[in-house]
Amino acid sequence: MLKRFIPLLIFIGLVAFLAIGLSLDPKKVPSPLINKPAPALNLPQLFNESELVTNSDMLGEVWLLNVWASWCAACRAEHQVLNAFSNNHHVPLIGLNYKDSRANAKQWLSDLGNPYQKIAFDMDGIAGINWGVYGVPETFVIDQQGVIRYKQIGPLNDEILEKTIIPLINKLQKAAS
Amino acid sequence: MTPDIGQLALIFALLMAVYQAILPMVSSFKGFQAGIATARYLASGQFIFLCISFACLTYAFLTDDFSVKYVASTSNLSLPVLYKISGVWGAHEGSLLLWALILSLWTVAVCLFSRDLPAVYLARVISVMGFISVGFLIFLLALSNPFEKLPFTPADGRSLNPLLQDPGLAIHPPMLYMGYVGFCVAFAFAISALISGKIDALWVRWVRPWTNIAWCFLTIGITLGSWWAYYELGWGGWWFWDPVENASLLPWLVGTALIHSLAVTEKRGAFKSWTVLLAISSFSLSLLGTFLVRSGVLTSVHAFATDPSRGLYILCFLIIVVGTSFLLYAWRSPSLKSESGFHFISRETGLLVNNIFLVTIAACVLLGTLYPLILDALDAGKISVGPPYFNAVIVPIALGMFAVMAIGFSLRWKNDSFSRIFKRIRILLVFALIAGLVLPSLWLSSYNVYSSIGLTLASLIALVAVTTIYQQKKSYSQISGSVWGASIAHIGMAITIAGISITAVYSHEKDIRLSYGENYEMAGYSFKLIDVTQHAEKNYQASTGLVEVFQKGQLIAQMKPEKRVYDIQNNPMTEAAIDAGFFRDLFVALGEPLGASSWSLRIYHKPFIRWIWLGALLMALGAAIAVADRRYRKTAART
Numbered sequence: 001m002l003k004r005f006i007p008l009l010i011f012i013g014l015v016a017f018l019a020i021g022l023s024l025d026p027k028k029v030p031s032p033l034i035n036k037p038a039p040a041l042n043l044p045q046l047f048n049e050s051e052l053v054t055n056s057d058m059l060g061e062v063w064l065l066n067v068w069a070s071w072c073a074a075c076r077a078e079h080q081v082l083n084a085f086s087n088n089h090h091v092p093l094i095g096l097n098y099k100d101s102r103a104n105a106k107q108w109l110s111d112l113g114n115p116y117q118k119i120a121f122d123m124d125g126i127a128g129i130n131w132g133v134y135g136v137p138e139t140f141v142i143d144q145q146g147v148i149r150y151k152q153i154g155p156l157n158d159e160i161l162e163k164t165i166i167p168l169i170n171k172l173q174k175a176a177s
Numbered sequence: 178m179t180p181d182i183g184q185l186a187l188i189f190a191l192l193m194a195v196y197q198a199i200l201p202m203v204s205s206f207k208g209f210q211a212g213i214a215t216a217r218y219l220a221s222g223q224f225i226f227l228c229i230s231f232a233c234l235t236y237a238f239l240t241d242d243f244s245v246k247y248v249a250s251t252s253n254l255s256l257p258v259l260y261k262i263s264g265v266w267g268a269h270e271g272s273l274l275l276w277a278l279i280l281s282l283w284t285v286a287v288c289l290f291s292r293d294l295p296a297v298y299l300a301r302v303i304s305v306m307g308f309i310s311v312g313f314l315i316f317l318l319a320l321s322n323p324f325e326k327l328p329f330t331p332a333d334g335r336s337l338n339p340l341l342q343d344p345g346l347a348i349h350p351p352m353l354y355m356g357y358v359g360f361c362v363a364f365a366f367a368i369s370a371l372i373s374g375k376i377d378a379l380w381v382r383w384v385r386p387w388t389n390i391a392w393c394f395l396t397i398g399i400t401l402g403s404w405w406a407y408y409e410l411g412w413g414g415w416w417f418w419d420p421v422e423n424a425s426l427l428p429w430l431v432g433t434a435l436i437h438s439l440a441v442t443e444k445r446g447a448f449k450s451w452t453v454l455l456a457i458s459s460f461s462l463s464l465l466g467t468f469l470v471r472s473g474v475l476t477s478v479h480a481f482a483t484d485p486s487r488g489l490y491i492l493c494f495l496i497i498v499v500g501t502s503f504l505l506y507a508w509r510s511p512s513l514k515s516e517s518g519f520h521f522i523s524r525e526t527g528l529l530v531n532n533i534f535l536v537t538i539a540a541c542v543l544l545g546t547l548y549p550l551i552l553d554a555l556d557a558g559k560i561s562v563g564p565p566y567f568n569a570v571i572v573p574i575a576l577g578m579f580a581v582m583a584i585g586f587s588l589r590w591k592n593d594s595f596s597r598i599f600k601r602i603r604i605l606l607v608f609a610l611i612a613g614l615v616l617p618s619l620w621l622s623s624y625n626v627y628s629s630i631g632l633t634l635a636s637l638i639a640l641v642a643v644t645t646i647y648q649q650k651k652s653y654s655q656i657s658g659s660v661w662g663a664s665i666a667h668i669g670m671a672i673t674i675a676g677i678s679i680t681a682v683y684s685h686e687k688d689i690r691l692s693y694g695e696n697y698e699m700a701g702y703s704f705k706l707i708d709v710t711q712h713a714e715k716n717y718q719a720s721t722g723l724v725e726v727f728q729k730g731q732l733i734a735q736m737k738p739e740k741r742v743y744d745i746q747n748n749p750m751t752e753a754a755i756d757a758g759f760f761r762d763l764f765v766a767l768g769e770p771l772g773a774s775s776w777s778l779r780i781y782h783k784p785f786i787r788w789i790w791l792g793a794l795l796m797a798l799g800a801a802i803a804v805a806d807r808r809y810r811k812t813a814a815r816t
Contacts, residue, residue, distance in 0.1 A: 005507045007503045008500070008506070008507055017554050022474055
């Protein structure tokens with residue numbers, strides 16, 4: 001007579017998986033680039049068109065690469081977090097302006113403030129492809145040897161910074177010294 | 178002001194729904210007649226308030242009331258009026274309001290057309306539907322309020338997703354929801370049957386028309402979705418096994434099984450508890466679909482903006498509704514005894530096998546859809562399940578089902594014999610084999626086993642259905658609506674199968690680079706790119722190509738594929754040009770500019786693709802015709 005309980009049991013099993021599934025994010029795919037050397041940037045700067053941004057500029061330092069665009073709504077929310085971060089921490093924060101126009105990007109920064117030391121301008125999204133960018137904003141942590149240590153998909157917030165990124169930066173800096 | 182009225186009406190609708198869920202149900206047990214009688218008034222009241230609420234939201238869209246957050250995020254000053262209206266259900270909150278309105282519409286329809294149903298029974302059915310409504314209205318008010326105000330009024334809105342700015346998609350969601358929610362009626366009847374512990378032929382005659390109508394709408398909704406994906410997404414495919422598409426296919430498959438199982442329950446008094454189980458399952462799968470689409474547990478091109486608290490709410494609601502139903506089923510189903518046995522070779526067996534096939538396919542689709550989630554939940558890695566899985570698993574099962582479908586339709590109730598069946602179909606089988614094996618080798622460029630089997634079975638299904646009408650030996654007007662409906666639906670299925678069998682195997686597609694004036698040959702057609710011009714429209718900028726198509730030197734079509742960039746959201750959109758025909762579609766999509774005077778283009782030749790949707794519409798028509806069967810009206814007259 002267990003037969004009539006079968007639908008209920010199947011359903012309970014299904015619900016268990018759905019409940020676990022709720023706490024997971026299907027969009028979070030681990031990046032294959034973690035612990036691999038960062039792909040080359042070699043892009044013109046946003047403000048200074050004749051100058052390039054290259055990875056070797058930052059060699060020997062722990063640095064962050066933040067992918068953003070003026071058309072990206074989530075970037076707007078993230079921007080205040082980045083402004084605060086760059087005021088309080090002296091880690092190079094490099095921007096990668098992704099599939100944007102120079103005018104829009106500059107306007108955006110003059111409205112909201114510029115937390116970046118340098119900004120690479122990637123109109124065609126070529127560097128974006130090499131870095132595996134698929135959701136803007138994204139943030140990478142790169143160590144002194146130019147190896148990607150962490151990738152954040154979606155906007156940064158204070159919690160992620162405090163709990164993950166800043167401890168990671170401290171750890172990487174200590175390991176070197 | 179108007180949004181406030183809409184909000185208030187929504188609250189009143191919720192109050193009505195709460196009473197509707199409790200009062201008639203409790204009264205039906207206490208024998209409290211006045212309470213039982215309130216069911217239809219409460220249902221009507223709820224409907225009126227939801228209409229007011231929906232009208233207020235529509236008004237807010239038409240008058241560009243951007244103080245309402247939902248309007249500001251889905252509409253825009255420059256949006257054409259049609260899309261301001263369809264924008265009402267263009268995102269999560271409004272589509273949920275539409276869902277609640279349609280549920281209420283179904284409830285009122287049940288009240289209107291079931292006047293002769295015993296009052297106690299009607300009260301319980303309406304109560305169950307009221308309960309579902311309460312769940313959705315609380316969800317609306319607490320977590321998805323379409324009338325939520327913004328602290329400031331923006332000058333302009335963010336606009337509707339350009340993908341949704343399309344007439345086909347304007348009516349796709351209402352159709353789909355009519356189908357999804359329509360299964361709630363069969364569900365409510367099933368719950369009432371479990372409560373009373375009794376299912377008779379009369380019960381089935383009440384349920385069958387409702388199930389058919391719901392199924393009819395769902396079929397149209399899925400067809401529109403498929404057609405839209407074909408011409409709007411610019412990928413040239415008609416089904417992508419996307420989780421959200423699968424979510425609509427699941428209730429359809431189980432609903433199809435339900436329609437067939439109901440036939441057995443009506444004619445032979447058998448499969449009773451199975452029928453009830455299918456009725457519960459098809460609506461449960463509709464709810465599951467809602468959960469999958471709106472919770473963000475799966476990635477999909479269709480997924481709504483997600484919010485974990487919404488997912489949690491729907492999951493809890495799912496547990497309450499489906500869990501309670503299955504518990505009730507486990508407790509009460511032993512009281513539903515089948516009245517008759519049947520022999521191995523009989524229509525009952527045919528329909529049983531059909532049900533097993535349909536449910537197996539549904540289980541495979543469900544497994545494929547949830548597999549990424551299950552693996553992720555078990556921390557066994559991130560994967561995605563795509564068309565290769567579904568095609569490999571579903572196609573063989575479906576072919577088996579089609580074989581049974583052809584033979585099963587010619588089987589007699591209770592007892593039949595192989596020799597009679599063989600006599601009945603042997604000539605048809607010869608014709609089918611000619612159509613499936615011989616014709617393709619004459620017509621088509623190459624030979625493919627699956628396509629050939631598909632065509633043979635499609636022909637056999639169609640021939641059996643046509644001859645069934647002929648064998649009735651009655652004048653056409655005397656043949657019952659059920660027989661007409663079933664035959665037409667089966668012919669529709671055959672047409673769809675034939676379309677799939679040819680399109681899936683014999684389509685050509687090519688990504689090419691063409692300079693102005695250059696041409697490319699494919700499948701006997703020559704595609705010549707004349708030029709690409711730029712122009713501005715009301716709410717987008719467009720690049721329009723002109724491609725001339727020649728067949729045997731004759732100009733047969735001028736095609737204008739377009740690439741649009743919408744002003745507000747800045748998304749590029751592909752508007753493919755399609756030269757449609759009964760036997761083939763030509764499809765040209767504009768890619769990227771490659772230098773000053775050449776472009777990348779994607780071109781397709783899709784033989785018989787229209788048949789897929791044409792067949793599906795025939796299926797829907799068949800279901801609608803079956804509803805018109807006289808015996809459903811006779812029941813109404815007699816009781």
